[in-house]
Amino acid sequence: MTNQLTSKFVILAIITLIFTSCKTETNSAQSSSVDKNPYAAQVDSILALMTFEEKIGQLNLPVSGDITTGQGTSSNVGKKIKDGLVGGMFNIKSVEKIKAVQKIAVEESRLKIPLLFGMDVIHGYETTFPIPLGLSSSWDLELIEKTARMAATEASADGINWTFSPMVDISRDPRWGRVSEGNGEDPYLGSRIAEAMVKGYQQDDLSKNNTLMSCVKHFALYGASEAGRDYNTVDMSKIRMYNEYLEPYKAAVDAGVGSVMASFNEIDGVPATGNKWLLTELLRDDWGFNGFVVTDYTGIYEMMAHGMGSEEQVVSQALNAGIDMDMAGDSRVASAAFIKSLKGAYNKGLVSMVEIDTAVKRMLTAKYELGLFEDPYKYCDSERAKKEVFTTENRAFARKVGAESMVLLKNENNLLPLKKEGTIALIGPLANNAVNMAGTWSVATQQEKSNPFLSGLKTIVGNTANILYAKGSNIDYDLELEKRATMFNKDIPRDGRTDKQLLDEALSIAKKADVIIAAIGESAEFSGESSSRTEIGIPQVQKDLLNALLKTGKPVVLVLFTGRPLELVEENENVPAILNVWFPGSEAGLAISDVLFGYVNPSGKLTATFPRSVGQIPIFYNHKNTGRPLSNEEGQFEKFKSNYIDERNEPLYPFGYGLSYTKFDYSNFKISTNSINMDGTIDVSVDVTNSGDYDGKEVVQLYIRDVVGSVTRPLKELKGFQKIEIKKGETKSVTFKLSVEDLKFYNSDLDFVAEPGKFHVFVGTDSRTKMMKEFQLTK
Numbered sequence: 181m182t183n184q185l186t187s188k189f190v191i192l193a194i195i196t197l198i199f200t201s202c203k204t205e206t207n208s209a210q211s212s213s214v215d216k217n218p219y220a221a222q223v224d225s226i227l228a229l230m231t232f233e234e235k236i237g238q239l240n241l242p243v244s245g246d247i248t249t250g251q252g253t254s255s256n257v258g259k260k261i262k263d264g265l266v267g268g269m270f271n272i273k274s275v276e277k278i279k280a281v282q283k284i285a286v287e288e289s290r291l292k293i294p295l296l297f298g299m300d301v302i303h304g305y306e307t308t309f310p311i312p313l314g315l316s317s318s319w320d321l322e323l324i325e326k327t328a329r330m331a332a333t334e335a336s337a338d339g340i341n342w343t344f345s346p347m348v349d350i351s352r353d354p355r356w357g358r359v360s361e362g363n364g365e366d367p368y369l370g371s372r373i374a375e376a377m378v379k380g381y382q383q384d385d386l387s388k389n390n391t392l393m394s395c396v397k398h399f400a401l402y403g404a405s406e407a408g409r410d411y412n413t414v415d416m417s418k419i420r421m422y423n424e425y426l427e428p429y430k431a432a433v434d435a436g437v438g439s440v441m442a443s444f445n446e447i448d449g450v451p452a453t454g455n456k457w458l459l460t461e462l463l464r465d466d467w468g469f470n471g472f473v474v475t476d477y478t479g480i481y482e483m484m485a486h487g488m489g490s491e492e493q494v495v496s497q498a499l500n501a502g503i504d505m506d507m508a509g510d511s512r513v514a515s516a517a518f519i520k521s522l523k524g525a526y527n528k529g530l531v532s533m534v535e536i537d538t539a540v541k542r543m544l545t546a547k548y549e550l551g552l553f554e555d556p557y558k559y560c561d562s563e564r565a566k567k568e569v570f571t572t573e574n575r576a577f578a579r580k581v582g583a584e585s586m587v588l589l590k591n592e593n594n595l596l597p598l599k600k601e602g603t604i605a606l607i608g609p610l611a612n613n614a615v616n617m618a619g620t621w622s623v624a625t626q627q628e629k630s631n632p633f634l635s636g637l638k639t640i641v642g643n644t645a646n647i648l649y650a651k652g653s654n655i656d657y658d659l660e661l662e663k664r665a666t667m668f669n670k671d672i673p674r675d676g677r678t679d680k681q682l683l684d685e686a687l688s689i690a691k692k693a694d695v696i697i698a699a700i701g702e703s704a705e706f707s708g709e710s711s712s713r714t715e716i717g718i719p720q721v722q723k724d725l726l727n728a729l730l731k732t733g734k735p736v737v738l739v740l741f742t743g744r745p746l747e748l749v750e751e752n753e754n755v756p757a758i759l760n761v762w763f764p765g766s767e768a769g770l771a772i773s774d775v776l777f778g779y780v781n782p783s784g785k786l787t788a789t790f791p792r793s794v795g796q797i798p799i800f801y802n803h804k805n806t807g808r809p810l811s812n813e814e815g816q817f818e819k820f821k822s823n824y825i826d827e828r829n830e831p832l833y834p835f836g837y838g839l840s841y842t843k844f845d846y847s848n849f850k851i852s853t854n855s856i857n858m859d860g861t862i863d864v865s866v867d868v869t870n871s872g873d874y875d876g877k878e879v880v881q882l883y884i885r886d887v888v889g890s891v892t893r894p895l896k897e898l899k900g901f902q903k904i905e906i907k908k909g910e911t912k913s914v915t916f917k918l919s920v921e922d923l924k925f926y927n928s929d930l931d932f933v934a935e936p937g938k939f940h941v942f943v944g945t946d947s948r949t950k951m952m953k954e955f956q957l958t959k
Contacts, residue, residue: 216470217541217545219544219545219548219549220541222544222548222553223541223544223545223548224541226291226293226544227537227540227541227544229291230264230291230540231264232523232526233263233264233265233523234264234265234290234291235536235537235540236265236518236519236522236523236536237260237263237264237265237266237267237519238267238293238539238540238543238544239267239504239505239506239518239522239539239540239543240260240265240266240267240505240506240509240510240516240518240519241266241267241268241269241270241296241298241474241505241506241507241508242257242260242266242269242508242509242510242511242516243270243271243508243510243511244257244269244270244271244272257269257281258281258284261281261284261285261288261289261295262284262288262289263289264289264290264291264293265519266285266295267295267296267505267543268295268296268297268298268342268505269281269295269296269297269298270297270298270299270300270342270344270507271298271299271300271623272297272299272339273299273338273339273624274338274339274565275337275338275339275559275560275561275562275565276562277339278297278338278339278340278559278560279339279557279560281295281297282294282295282297282556282557282560285556286556293544293547294547294552294553294556295552296341296342296393296543296546296547296550296552297339297340297341297342297559298340298341298342298343298344298395299335299340299342299343299344299623299624300343300344300345300621300623301331301332301335301340301343301344301345301392301623301624302343302344302345302347302361302621302622302623303315303327303331303619303621303622303765304327304330304331304334304578304618304622304624304625304765304766305331305334305335305338305340305569305624305625306334306338306569306570306624306625306626306629306766307330307331307334307569307570307571307574307575307577307578307765307766308578308618308622308625308630308765308766309327309331309578309581309582309765310581310582310585310619310762310763310764310765311360311361311619311620311621311707311743311762311763312346312347312360312361312362312363313359313360313361313362313363313364313743313744313762313787313788314585314586314619314761314762314763314764314784315327315581315585316362316363316364316369316370316373316787317364317585317586317587317762317784317785317786317787317838318581318584318585318783318784318903319369319784319785319787319879319901319903320584320903321372321373321376322376323581323584324373324376324377324380325376325377325379325380326380326577327380327577327581328345328346328376328377328378328379328380328381329380329381329383330574330577331343331380331381331392332380332381332382332383332390332391332392333390333568334568334569334570334574335392335624336389336390336391336392336559337390337559337561337564337565337567337568337569338565338569338624339559339560339565340392340559341392341393341550341552341559342392342393342395342438342439342550343381343392343393343394343395344395344397344441345377345381345394345395345397346363346373346374346377346378346394346396346397346432347361347362347396347397347398348362348363348370348371348373348374348396348397348428348429348431348432349361349362349397349398349401349402349403349428349443350362350364350365350366350367350370350403350404350424350425350428351364351365351403351404351788352365352403352404352788352789352797352798352799352800353403353404353405353408353797353798354408354716354744354745354746354788354790354791354797355407355408355409355712355713355714355716355744355794355797356403356405356408356409356410356712356744357410357620357706357707357708357709357710357711357712357713357743357744358402358403358410358707358708358709358711359403359707359743359744359745359788360619360620360621360707360708360743360744361620361621361708361709362403363428363787364786364787364788364835365787365788365789365800365801365802365835366787366801366802366835366898367423367424367425367426367427367428368427368897368898368899369787369898369901370427370428370431371427371428371430371431372431373428374396374428374429374431374432374435375431375432375434375435377394377432378394378396378432378435378436378437379435381393381394382394382436382437382438384436386438386549386550386551387549387550387551389551389558389559389561393438393439393546393549393550394432394437394438394439395437395438395439395440395441395474396429396432396433396437396439396440396441397440397441397443397476398441398442398443398444398452398476399429399440399441399442399443399452399458399459399463399473400421400425400426400429400443400447400452400458401414401416401421401425401426401443401445401447401452402414402443402444402445403425404416404425404445405445408712408713408797409712410709410710410711410712411444411445411710412445413445413446414445414446414447415446418930419891419926419927419928419930421447422926422930423925423926424802426462430467433463433467433468433469434467437471438471438472438546438549439471439472439473439474439546440463440469440471440472440473440474441473441474441475441476441507442455442458442459442473442474442475442476442479442503443476444476444479444482446486450488451479451482451483451486451488452479453475453476453479453480453482453483453498453501453503454480454483454488454494454497454498454501454503455501456500456501456502458501458502459473459501459502459503460501460502463502464502471542471546472504472505472539472542472543472545472546473502473503473504473505474503474504474505474506474507475498475503475505475506475507475509476507477507477508477511478507478508478509478511479498479506479507480494480495480498480503480506480509480517480518481494481509481517483497483498491517491520491521492521492524492525492528492530493525493530494517495517495518495521495522495525495531496522496525496530496531498517499518499522499525499531499535499536499539500530500531500535503539504539504542504543505539505543506518506519522536570626570629570766575766575767576767578765578766578767578771579767579770579771579774580771580780581765581771582761582764582765582767582768582770582771582772583764583771583772583774583775583780583782584780584783584784585762585764585784586759586760586761586762586764586771586772586775586782586784587759587760587782587784587785587786587837587838588758588759588760588775588782588784588838588839588840588841589740589748589752589758589759589760589790589833589837589838589839590752590755590756590757590758590839591756591757591839591841592756592757593756594841595695595735595737595756595757596737596757596759596776596778596841597775597776597777597778597841598695598737598776598777598778599777600640600641600642600644600645600777601644601645601694602645602646602693602694602695603645603646603647603648603692603693603694604637604641604645604646604647604648604693604694604695604696604697605648605649605650605689605690605692605693605695605696605697605734606633606634606637606647606648606649606650606697606699607649607650607651607652607686607689607690607696607697607698607699607725607729608651608652608653608697608698608699608700608722608725608739609651609652609653609654609655609672609699609700609703609722610633610672610699610700610701610703610741611632611633611634611649611651611652611697611699612632612633612634612635612649612651613632613672614627614628614629614630614631614632614635615627615628615630615669615670615671615704616666616670616672616703616704616741616763617630617631617632617633617704617763617764617765617766617768617769618630618704618763618765618766618768619704619707619708619743619762619763619765620704620705620707620708620709620711620743620763621708621709622704625766627669627670629766630765630766630767630768631766631767631768631769631770632768632769633699633739633768633769633772633773634647634649634769635769636767636768636769636770636771636772636773637697637769637772637773637776639769639770639773640770640773640774640777640779641773641777648689648692648693649689650682650685650686650688650689650690651675651682651685651686652682652683652685652686652698652700652722652725652729653679653682653683653686653700653721653722653724653725654672654674654679654682654721655672655703655706655719655721655722656719656720656721656722657679657719657720657721659674662674662703664705664711665702665703665705665706665711666703666704666705667705668705670703670704670705672703679721683724683725683728686725686728686729687728687729687732690729690732690734691732691734693734694734694735695734695735695736695737696729696732696734696735696736696737697736697737697739697776698725698726698729698736698737698738698739698755699739699741700718700722700725700726700738700739700740700741701718701722701740701741701742701746702718702719702741702742702743702744702746703741704743704763706743707742707743707744708743711743713744714794715747715794716744716745716746716747716791716794717746717747717748718740718746718748718751723750726738726751726755727754730754730755735756735757736755736756736757737755737756737757737758737759737776738751738755738757738758738759739759739761739772739776740758740759740760740761741761741762741763742760742762743762743763744788745786745788745789745790745791745833746790747790747791747792747793747794747832748790748832748833749792749793749832752832759772759775759776759782760784761775778841778874781840781841781842781874781875781876781877782838782839782840782841783838783840783876783877783878783879783903784838785836785837785838785879785881785946786833786834786835786836786837786838786946787835787836788835789801789831789833789834789835790831790832790833791831791832792827792828792830792831792832793827795824795827796824796827796829796831799831800835801834801835801836801896801947802835802894802895802896802897802898802947803894803895804892804893804894804895805892805895806822808820808821808822809821809822810822810823810829815828815829815830834946834947834948835946835947836879836881836898836945836946836947836948837946837947837948838879838946840872840874840876840877840878841872841873841874841876842870842871842872842873842874842875842876842908843870843871843872844868844869844870844871844872844876844878844906844945845868845869845871846866846867846868846869846943846944846945846951847866847867847869848865848866848867848913849865849866849943849951849953850864850865850866850953851863851864851865851941851953851955852864852865853955854954854955854956855955855956855957855958856920856955856956856957856958857957857958857959858920858934858957858958858959859920860919860920861917861918861919861920862917862918862941862955863915863916863917863918864882864900864915864916864917864918864941864943864953865913865914865915865916866880866913866914866943866951867911867912867913867914868880868904868906868911868912868913868914869906869910869911870906870907870908870909870910870911871909872908873908874908875905875906875907875908876905876906876908877903877904877905877906878903878904878906878945879901879902879903879945880901880902880903880904880914880943880944880945881898881900881901881943881944881945881946881947881949882898882899882900882901882916882918882941882942882943883896883897883898883899883941883942883943883947883949884896884897884899884918884922884923884939884940884941884942885897885939885940885942886923886925886935886937886939887937887938887939887940888937888938889925889927889935889937890927890928890935891925891927891928893925896942896947898947899916899918899922900916900918900922902914902916914943916943918941920934920957921934923939923957934957935957936956936957936958936959937956937957938954938955938956939954939955939956939957940952940953940954941953941954941955
């Protein structure tokens with residue numbers, strides 16, 4: 181019987197190869213519907229040959245675990261692959277390892293179905309770009325798309341064909357560590373970045389061997405975890421979901437993303453992993469998503485802790501809700517969730533064969549789209565890996581991107597850019613540490629090859645200035661906290677000296693300098709997954725170091741490393757210059773130095789609000805008015821109005837904020853008409869003049885306000901932006917076109933509508949802009 185089945189599959193494979201070679205049109209991930217599937221005949225033929233166990237195997241994505249070069253055949257996972265119990269693997273790195281594992285699947289298993297190979301390629305592969313929050317601060321969609329394109333080229337050259345990116349969760353709470361992984365607080369900007377990332381990874385042609393299937397995450401609402409604590413409950417109204425949180429996921433779906441990852445949190449009391457309204461009714465029925473849905477790490481078993489029932493109950497709930505693949509279910513128990521419990525659930529009538537077959541079809545279709553049935557080794561060219569990974573050209577681009585993402589927060593008396601002269605003291609625990617430069621979620625990065633700040637500074641300065649260095653302090657006074665913030669081989673070793681000895685050395689060096697650069701802030705794993713904080717300031721030991729440096733009377737530049745908005749009121753008041761560099765990536769030292777010395781004029785703008793106090797959280801620009809708003813704009817307390825008795829309402833640094841070494845003046849703000857109907861458009865234009873002393877780039881931002889609505893509307897909403905380069909003394913005119921689509925929102929019936937009435941339109945350099953015009957929308 182086995183030989184007969186194998187023969188049938190060989191015949192099927194020949195037919196498939198003929199069919200595939202005759203195809204003349206490229207099929208994007210968005211065309212992979214089970215109902216409108218160009219590979220339906222092949223998929224159905226394979227499905228007919230599969231046993232129940234082999235079907236479930238296609239839905240299993242185990243941890244790579246013990247798979248290393250030469251061990252694939254003898255490992256536990258290798259045996260499961262031979263038995264047809266594995267559909268894909270993740271976080272295996274290198275062509276040699278991946279080819280060995282794929283060989284088991286396509287040469288030693290009964291049906292010879294190839295495996296998917298996924299990895300957390302989040303902000304670059306070996307060539308690493310700034311963390312996503314930093315990358316979003318570039319406001320440069322072409323640049324962002326190119327980072328995804330380059331990451332796809334490198335990862336695919338190293339055997340990977342699927343990435344768990346982009347992460348597009350909107351978050352207004354910087355206590356949540358994973359704010360570092362996303363694009364900030366705004367749904368419009370987040371949507372444009374989602375589109376750019378999907379296009380960069382997939383390039384509308386997954387059949388090429390230099391593209392990756394993209395996986396948008398975490399669906400949905402994960403960034404709104406209560407108290408900013410990771411994996412925590414999310415609870416919000418549908419109208420808020422639709423208007424403020426869902427848009428970036430939908431943008432990724434509309435861009436053709438091939439897969440979606442379910443989030444850990446619950447929605448309307450039902451965990452996302454088992455939420456049929458979310459994964460089927462909204463995602464598939466309403467949005468038309470045609471790819472497959474994978475759980476997050478052990479997401480199915482976690483439904484039991486949520487209180488959703490036994491193993492068989494949560495397994496059946498997940499499958500019936502729309503989950504197609506179980507990620508790492510085997511890391512919690514001996515067997516993966518679907519492998520262990522789906523047969524029992526089926527025998528009890530909790531799931532149907534139709535639901536199982538539908539999930540299997542989606543997984544097989546994805547493998548056809550990636551061309552794996554035609555050539556399972558298409559991503560296993562070792563020569564490509566040698567030529568295309570971590571190249572000189574790629575590293576040069578990473579250096580450029582790092583510089584473009586930095587945000588100048590303060591520059592009193594034009595202290596920056598620095599001159600390459602005299603003696604410069606570089607002090608701080610992040611000044612000479614390569615392994616922290618790439619930040620969190622840099623899975624494939626060869627951390628030790630990253631360019632540390634001190635090295636980059638010396639390269640840029642050369643022999644024109646004297647560089648002195650001291651560590652100055654540890655990351656934190658608390659050793660245990662420091663260990664939690666320097667995980668995953670991102671240690672900043674303590675050298676045995678006391679805090680006082682470190683500080684004394686730093687002050688001794690500072691006294692010899694003409695200018696001091698303080699390289700301080702968060703270490704790489706101070707933010708990221710499971711790195712929530714209740715206090716979001718610079719760690720106290722580093723604050724003490726900074727204050728001591730300020731007391732020397734020497735000019736101090738704070739180079740701030742962070743994966744989240746921080747509370748910086750004291751620093752803003754006392755430090756003359758603050759450059760937020762986030763975590764700039766593998767070429768960090770050179771990128772930072774390029775900006776400090778003016779080779780690159782900083783042009784980054786914040787995509788997440790920086791609060792004055794943690795007590796203001798959640799804080800974001802596109803909030804709504806209350807019935808008792810403040811009547812003044814000076815931060816003065818008003819009794820019986822919506823404010824604090826101990827703090828101002830406004831943030832320290834607003835959304836869209838960022839300084840430059842030059843000065844931009846806005847003038848000649850115009851709109852083309854004062855009234856449009858439901859078919860009309862309106863042109864909004866403004867002139868921007870570079871009146872300073874340096875060439876520079878400015879992000880011109882457009883916001884609207886729907887003044888009166890059937891439901892309350894935000895005070896401002898971003899609806900357009902353009903990043904333009906202007907030479908000193910030059911004026912450029914910028915024009916935006918607004919249509920009725922830009923004025924629409926979800927009303928109380930969840931209808932997407934534009935309502936007639938008065939609108940305000942704003943343009944300016946950040947979300948505080950007061951430049952406003954008014955127009956009417958008529959029926």
